[in-house]
Amino acid sequence: MAIAQQPSTKQDILQYLWQHDSATAQELATQLEISQQAVRRHLKDLEVQELIFYSAVAQEMGRPQHVYQLSSKGSDRVSPASSINYSTFAVSLLDTLAETVGPDQVSHILGKQWERKAIAYREALGDGSLQERVTKLVELRKAEGFMAECHSLESDRRFIMTEHKCAISNVAESFPSICGHELEMFAQVLPDCIVERTHWIINGEQRCGYLVEER
Incomplete structure (x- = not known):
């Protein structure tokens, strides 16, 4: 089932990687219903922004396949607000503890x-x-x-x-x-x-x- 198109294809890519952990350019092109060439342009931009990275995975035949994943920065970009709020609360709580009882x-x-x-x-x-x-x-x-x-x-x-x-x-x-x-x-x-x-x-x-x- 294809992902519904959103105003930002790059955001769609980040969201898909968040939900599925990793994906190839071909998989993203199929899910987003756009060409692999277009997907690769977006992936390159996201790499430059340090929102994603790829690993080269060996195949039985042919060249290694690039598998893309979110970086920590990219994960923060698409994390649910509640998750970010909980992280902020945890840091704030530990800061308060450090001030109260010492590091x-x-x-x-x-x-x-x-x-x-x-x-x-x-x-x-x-x-x-x-x-x-x-x-x-x-x-x-x-x-x-x-x-x-x-x-x-x-x-x-x-x-x-x-x-x-x-x-x-x-x-x-x-x-x-x-x-x-x-x-x-x-x-x-x-x-x-x-x-x-x-x-x-x-x-x-x-x-x-x-x-x-x-x-």
Whole structure:
């Protein structure tokens, strides 16, 4: 079913990527009922504005295919107002806590919150293989608003988990220590693994990445 035309085709593209996580130029052209050439012009403009980015995905035959996704900036552009308001409220609340009890205590509170999250994740993941647990963790993160995915490296003992859209990016910008607690949380969720950060949105990169390696 084609998406109804809106005054801005670029906005349609952003909205589609928000709803479906990723898409190729051909898929967008089909859904928007416009030519691939027109779609590619819009995609190029959106890239220049840093609202989207693409990954080259290998195919069995032919050249790699470009798969487009929203950047954090693009996600903010199309996020529902309620989501933005909740993020603003969370940052304001943490600012108030920092003024009241001090930044160290706020960091301690955030750490406790992630510990609770780790317990919930571990219960949900169960005792399957590492691949099964990482795959389940990615699904849980996607359900919470993170654009997550994972890829195996050489064997079923090493995986790269990436998150292209951070559901707590606004909070992390004001309180980057939350990302440190998040890394610790992943290590608690996968206690038989070494978990290392490979990419970080806060550093200006397009995604957060974690290397998960079985001990």
